[in-house]
Amino acid sequence: GPIPSVMWDLLRDRLDPALWEMLMTAAQLAEQRGWQIYLVGGSVRDLLLIDRYQGATPTEELLFDDIDLVVDGFHQAADQAAGVELAKAIQNFFPNAKLQVHGRFQTAALLWHEDEALGSLWVDIATARTEFYPYPAANPEVEASSIRQDLYRRDFTINALAVRLTTPHQGELLDYFGGILDLRESLIRVLHANSFIEDPTRIYRAVRFAVRLGFQLEPQTESYIHHAIASGIYAHIQSEMEHTPALQTRLRRELKLVLEASYWYRALRVLARLKALVCLHPNLEMTPGLWRQMRRAHRTLKHFDKANSLEHWQVLLELLIASLEPAERGKVAEGLQLPAESIDRLSHLHTTEAAIAQTLPTCDRPSQIVDGLSPYDAETLVLVGCRSDRALRRQLWQYLLHWSQQRPPLDGNDLKQLGYRPGKDFKTILETLRNATLDGQIATVEEAKALLQRQFPTN
Ligand code: ATP
Incomplete structure (x- = not known):
């Protein structure tokens, strides 16, 4: 039977019963095939953290959205696809789970549940990443070393913990690199x-x-970061990216995760202290001016949320990139594989800024400002606004928050009901109504009708 362990109790008590049942089924299916499976990575870390905080979680993010399993202990090349086979076998027992297979071998994922309130839960099932050992079956040393190797390729000690779900030694916590102690010492x-x-x-x-969990960078680890950055990490990344496009995707993913987190500002402070922004460009660094722009962007985006659905993290990232020389911006955005409109926006930002800085001061009336700004998307105007002086910024915010949203008291349908025929003049009439509304000449339906009677009588 299972050996009692703290970890085992934690799993049983803390996991959703249906999920627990699935893990137990998965363990049996693996055992039938002579395999081992392990729960690894973030879920082990987070379970131990929950235990440490006695359920009072330090962050809002301790709810799992994925769970990682690793399959190990097989001795034939065909078993490289063990993860996929196991996922299929699990799905036979739980037909409601959706199966997704990545690549030919190695990883499969089960969408365990998709829930409006709880969010979705993915169960990733990977095959232990290790060189193939042509040893005879059931060599425990090899088995132990292949899960160890898999864990050794992970990022931090606290993410390199595993719990064995299969017998023998069911419930055993594998801690090859001192992860438990590091969790304890944050x-x-x-x-x-x-x-x-x-x-x-x-x-x-x-x-x-570190920021999310309230942990410290271990001093030696921090010195490795300094060393990596001092050794010209940008050039290194550039040459890496030529052979491994996945690096671009991962870098963008990490930037997204940092910038969309509630703690993004504190994280950026640490990144700036480490000079880690040079991963994006050798000249990228946080200056007092850039900090101010980032805070402005954050405030503005928060305001805005109701009317527009901007990708906040992306605007913040674009603002960082916009601090570079105009000729560099598009290249950096492209390197990170940002969406085409984002690359476009950054490539043209200096021309856009020049045009807006020239037009706006000549506008007296809101309707003129709307004419001048309506060609630009909201993201562009947020970027320009955060980077410009107070007077210009006020006009841009007025435009974004009020003028661009304002609708005249009568729309096209109302005009048709009043007997106007869609045609060449129709657009002019609508524009006249819009401008009069923006400039405060009309506000009510009656005032709009009176204006129509004066300027476009229907007889
Ligand atoms: P989160 O709670 O943010 O999802 P997580 O630990 O689950 O945290 P993931 O990004 O989902 O993080 O990665 C899952 C696991 O894969 C990690 O726990 C870690 O063991 C490993 N891992 C992820 N990215 C890397 C990387 N760049 N280098 C090494 N190992 C990684």
Whole structure:
């Protein structure tokens, strides 16, 4: 039977019963095939943290949205697809779970539930990443070492913990690298000195976990970050990206995760202290001016949320990139594989800014400002607004928050009902109504009708 362990009790008590049942089924299915499965990564870390905080979670984010399983202990090349096979076998028992297979081998994912309130829960099932060992079956040393190798490729000690779900030694917590102690001491520690050179996105991950969990970067780990950055990480990333496009995707993903988090500002402060923004461009650094712009963007975006659905993190990232020389901006955005409109926006930002700075001061009436600004999307105007002086900024915010939203008291349908025929003049009439509304000449239906009678009588 299972050996009693703190971890086992935690799993049983804290996991949703249906999920627990699924994990137990998965363990049996793996055992039938002579495999081991482990719960690894973030869910183990978070379960131990929940235990430490006695349920009073330090962050809002301790609800799982994914759970990682690793399958291990197989001895034939065909079993490289063990993760996929196991996922299929689990799905046979739980037909409501949706199966997704990535690539030919290695990983499968089950969408365990998709819930409006709880969010969705993915169960990732990977095959232990290790070289193939052509040893005879049931060599326990090899088995132990392949899960160990899988864990050794992970980022931090606290993310390299695993719980064995299969017998023998069911419930055993594998802690090869001192993750438990680091969890207890609230430290983010890499597994080896080369970690950040091997994968620079780990710098962002280290900071994200540290800020989110209220942990410190372990001093040696921080010195590895300094070393990686001092050794010319930008050039390194650039040359890496040529062979591994996945690096771009991961870097963008980490930037997104940092910038959309509630703690983004504190995380950015740590990243700035580490000079980690040079991963994006050697000249990118936080200056007092850029900090001010970021705070403005945050405030403005919060205001705005109701009317527009801007990707806040993306606007913040664009603002960082916009601090670079005009010729560099588009290139950096492209390197990060930002969406086409984002690349476009940044490439044209200096022309846009010049045009707006020239037009706006010549506008007296709101309707003229609306004419001048309506060609630009809201993201562009937020960028320009955050970067410009007070007078210009006020006009842009007025436009974004009020004028661009304002509707005349009568619309096209009302005009038709009043006997106007859609046609060439129709647009002129609508524009006249819009301008009169913007400029405060009319506010009510009656005033609008009176204006129509004066300027466009229907007889
Ligand atoms: P979160 O709660 O933010 O989802 P997580 O630990 O689950 O945290 P993921 O990004 O989902 O984080 O990654 C899952 C696991 O994969 C991590 O716990 C870690 O073990 C490993 N991992 C992820 N990214 C890397 C990386 N860049 N280098 C090494 N290991 C990584």
